[in-house]
Amino acid sequence: MLEPTNNDELPEIPGKRYFTIGEVSELCAVKPHVLRYWEQEFPQLKPVKRRGNRRYYQRQDVLTIRQIRALLYEQGFTIGGARLKMNSEPEEGDDKQEFQALVRQMINELEELLDTLKA
Secondary structure (H helix, E strand, O other): OOOHHHHHHOOOOOOOOOEEHHHHHHHHOOOHHHHHHHHHHOOOOOOEEEHHHEEEEOHHHHHHHHHHHHHHHHOOOOHHHHHHHHHHHHHOHHHHHHHHHHHHHHHHHHHHHHHHHHO
16 A cells, blocks of 8 residues: 555646546556446546446546545545545535636626627
8 A cells, every 4th residue: 555645746647638547547546446446436436438348537537536545545534434525525515606606707707898899
């Protein structure tokens, strides 16, 4: 098992659209069989499966895997505890309200820009 401090030393995620399970394994310092197991345990982790049932992970999947890894290896959560933590985070009201406020602000600015362009 890896030392807990290794999560800070993970390589930078390249600007690719899709990553193979081997690439994700290296990027997250987690073995491929662990990634396949985590897919069963964490509903947020759904890589695209293509020809031959090959997995292709997107950037968001890699970030999710790193978050799961940090919860399990650094913060000492169990699989069940990490699953609960991951499930509870998107439902936090503050982030949702901030996002909605930002979207409203962007819409207002775009409408003002449209009015300016029409004039």
